[in-house]
Amino acid sequence: MSELLHEISQPFLIVLDFSRSLVASPRPSLLNPMDSFFDLLQRLLSHPYIYGLLGLWDIYLGPVPYNRYLLAALLLLIPALLIFLVWYVRRPREITPSRLQSGKDLLRGAKRAAKQGDLVRAGELYEMSERYDLAIKMYLEGKSPARAGQVYLNRLKDPDKAIALYLKYNLYEGAAKACVQAGRYLEAGQHYVKANKPQAAAEMLERGGDWLQAGELYFQNGMFREASRCFGKTPNHHRAAESYEAYYKEVREGYHDIIPQEKAKAIADLAKKAAYYYKSAGDLSPAVSILLQAGLKPYAAELLVEQTQIDQAVELFTEAGQHLRAAEVCAGAGRPRQAAEIRAQYHMKQGQSREALRYYEEAGDYLSAADLYASQGELLKAGELFLKGGDSKTAAETFFAAGQPEKAAEAYESMGDLTRAIQAYEQAGNETKLTELYEKVQNHYEAGALYQKRGLLEKAVACFQKVGKEDYQFAEAARRLGDIYLETGKYPQALERYQQLMAQKPLSPDNLDLYYNLAVLYERLNQPQYAHTVYGRILAIHPHFKDVAMRETTLRQRISGASAPPTGSSPSLGPHDYTMVGGGPAAPVGRPGGPRYQILREIGRGGMGVVFLAKDLNLGRQVAYKVLPPELKNNPQFVANFVREAKSLAQLSHPYIVSIFDAGVEAGNYYIVMEYVEGQNLKDLLTRSRRIPITSGIQIFSQLCQALDYAHGKKVVHRDIKTGNLMWTQSQIVKVMDFGLAKVIEEAQAGRTTVAGTPYYMSPEQTLGKPVDHRTDIYSLGVTVYETLTGQVPFKEGDIGYQQIHSPPKPPKDLNSEIPEALNKIILKCLAKDPAQRYQSARDIYLELKALERQSG
Incomplete structure (x- = not known):
């Protein structure tokens, strides 16, 4: 095992x-x-x-x-x-004392590392073994001075040596950090600058209290918020302002065009701070500029006040809605009238008309006050202020509208317009001023006639004697001279004048007065046969003329009972010439009591009848004699209304309306006798020139508005306003004809399928046969002015009636680019299909036109 x-x-x-x-x-x-x-x-x-x-x-x-x-x-x-x-x-790692058995091991390792050439490692081991001098030596020999500096700083707590070492080797960042650790911020900041560390440098300089240099470094590096903070602590307010402005723009651009509501105040505060520092630096222009960029108009305006730039300041306050502050500035700058005007405008916007009026008058802005009074219906006061403001023409027009023709005449006279002044004095019945002005304009006949009427016969004679033979009134002046001589017992002079006239004017129905006076003169000269002869010839023409029949009988009896007449022939009185009307002989046109109007020639005809130029034999002036259509005389409705309407229309007395002098029936035909206007029919004028200049068109428009405002105030509606019913005189006055005739004829034609009026100019309600009021004239007025300025009516082809009711008109500015936009809007508002959408009175249009004239003038 x-x-x-x-x-x-x-x-x-x-x-x-x-x-x-x-x-x-x-x-x-x-x-x-x-x-x-x-x-x-x-x-x-x-x-x-x-x-x-x-x-x-x-x-x-x-x-x-x-x-x-x-x-x-x-x-x-x-x-x-x-x-x-x-x-x-x-594995390689830091060796600490805990990992080594003793300092001997560290020293042994350090020596081994130094022997092997690893000097930095050796320095680390010496530092760990607290052999700092050897560690510093190894670090320096190992080309790591930064580590050596850290030993001085962290181990030996000697920042001065650390800093010196760092600076020796150009280690500015390390030196800066050492300075920071030592609490030497300003020095750290300078070292950071050398180390190309601007942000760190700025932070250290700010901590050290060098706000100016810190601010510059912040600004140069796009740190505008920090720059503004630093500059704000220095006396250099201009740099502080620039920093705040740059910071404001930076923040503002970050939101593009939409600034959140919660940020708006903070951003606006930046602009205010920039403006504050600009102001502190004494540089107000950029302060105003940045406040305007920020939409702070009231603040900018206050700075402008300090610069005494009052006009700009007032404009900014007004734009910002601070009217009362603007007024205070004006008052403080010694401009009380401008202050009052601004207050008036403020009260107008607030709907406080009475306060506005008070300030307008205080400011001397009488025209604005007059416009305001006129808009409130206080025409008399308005006229007085127009006159006070130098606008005599508008003052006169306003006085007419107020029923004060004499004041209107005074206004015309003050501006030197004696022709219109005479017309106004005629309406006022001021014969004293009339004679004075007639003499100024050398109208000797009219002056003499008024002197004669007033019984100032010597002055009358002096005037009549100044009437030249080329004057069409020379014969009448001669007759009046004869009459005065006859009245004052200067019979030879009277006879001389009468005989001169007899040679020029044979006896006829239109000069019976002349021959009657001649016969009376013969009687007073004790020449009864001559007187009897003249009376006899007068009786042959007019058997009931004055007391001729009685005088003729008396003289005949006297002659038959006396001796034979003196030797000589009777004076030749000339043939019996009669006025010719329509190409054949006719009885003189007149009314019971004797002939009055001598027809001279036809001057126009149309749907309302035929117009003749005639002479008023009683007053010796030319008139327009209009014979109405003959078919009307058999119309009971017409006969019933004609006289009533004629009397009503005769009450219209206005400089821009043709006056009606007389009306009646002669030889079965109804006639109207009107003021004869020498000028051009506006329709004919447009036919020749296609359209009328803008300034003239505005003038016609304004005058028509005044005429209609006056008539409508009398409860009279024209019903057939059109260019064919307007006359434009040489003195640039428009005259409106045929007031009320359309109504009379329409009522006479009741029951027919037609509607009285001209289709091109008829309002939608009139086209439909509906009941109409004064606003139908406003529509027709719009069509008329449209045609005047463009050369054509709004609807000229196709079914005109349908278009009047349903089709919007082409803006007139599209046909004539010269028409101002404001005028274009006025015309289109007149042409509104619904009467409620039109102007509700001609006065409203007139006031807008006057404002337009002032803006363009």
Whole structure:
């Protein structure tokens, strides 16, 4: 048995011997185990005892399958485990005193390592054995001064020597760390700078209190938050401001265009801090700039106030909605009018009209105050303020709307528009001012006529004598002179004037007054035969003219009872000329009591009748004489309404409405006598020039609004506003014709299938035959202005009625790009299909147009 055990133990002794030799090796590497394993295997297989072991294995185990493989695996596993244990024990690791039996072992290991050239290892072992001087020496000789410095710092607690050593070898980072450990932060910061460690350097400098240099390092490395923190502790406010501004922009850009609500205040605070430091540095411009970037307009405005940039500050306060603060700034800057104006605008936005009015007037903004008064219906006050504000034209228009034509006349006179002033004084009935203005404009005839009416005959004579022969009123002036001479007993002068007229105007129905006065003059000159002859010829034309029949009888009896007449022939009075109307002779047109209107020529015709230029013989002025369609005279409804409507329309007295002087029936035909307007029909004007300039169009629009506002206020609706019913005078005044005629004719045609009006201009409700009110004029006004500015009506082809009811109009700006957008919107609102969507009064349109004129002017 002993022999068997001896044989079995032989392979294991071989492995043990190999393991002992492996342990004795000085520095096994990680590759040693594998090399050793294959060497051991080779030696085992070549040993003579292995064969005996295999034989014994077979004997004891018997015929077990794979028994030799099991033995080989066992033999291989055992040495492998032994080799792993040896490697684990011999692996390189720090040797501590706990792992060594004594310092002697450390010193022995250190010497061995130094002898083998591993100086750093030797230094480690000397350091472990607390031989620090030798450790430092080995580290330095091993070119590891950093380890040497650590010995000074950590083992010997001598940071000065550590720092000196680090600096000697240019190990600035190590020196910095040593300084930090020693609490010398400023010095550490400088060493970090040399080590190119700016962030660490900045942190140390900040800890050491060198905020300026720390801030610069932070700023240079894009650490704007830390930079602003440091600069904020220094007197260099400009750098602090720049840092905060950079930090603000960095944060702001991080959110792109959408800033979370919870972050908005913090970001705004950064902008405020930047502005604060800019302000502290005395640099207000960038402070204002960053506040504006942050949308902090009130803060920027306050800084602008400090810079005395009042205009910009006020603008920013206003944009920010701080009107009262803006007003305070203006007041403090010595601008009380601007302050009052801003307060007025503020109160307007608050709906406090009365307060706004007070401040507008205090500010001297009389035009804005006037607009506001006008919008509230206080037209008289509005007119006074327009006048005070220098807008005499608007003042006059407003006075007219307020029913104050005399004040309107004064406004026109103040702006030098004497023509309109005369018209206004005529409506006011101020004959004193009229005569004064007529003389200023050298209208001597009208001045003389008024002087004559007022009984100032000497002044009347002086005026009539100034009427030139080329003046169309020269004959009438001569007649009036004769009348005055006759009245004042200056018979020779009167006879001279009458005889001059007789040579030019033979006796006719339109000058019976002249010949009547001549006959009276002959009587007073004691020339009864001449007087009798003239009376006789007057009776031949008009048997019931004044008291001619009685005078003629008296003279005839006187002549027959007296001696023969004086030698000489009767004066020649000329043929009996009659007015020609329509190409043939006709009785003079007039009313009971004598002929009054002399028809001169036809000047137009249309659906409302034929218009003639005529002369009012009683007043000596030209008029427009319109004869209405003849088929109406047989219509009972028309006859019933005509006189009533004519009287109502005659009450309309407005500078932009053609005045109606008279109405009646003559020879079975109904007529209306109107103011004669010298100018062009707007429809004809558009035919020649296609469209009217924008400024003139706005002027026409504005005047039409005033005319309609006045008429609608009198409960009169036109119903047929169109370019064909408008006259445009040389003095650029629009005149609206045919007010109310559409209503009269429509009522006369009740029961027919047609609707009175012109389809191109009719409102949807008028097209449908529904009841209409003043808003139908608003629609027609929109069409008219549309045509005036574009040269065409909104709907000119196809089923016009259908389009008026259903189709939206093309915006006028699409047809004329010069039309301002605001004016485009006004016109389209007038053309709304639903009356409730249109302007509810012409006054509303007028006010918007005045605002547009001011913006463009």
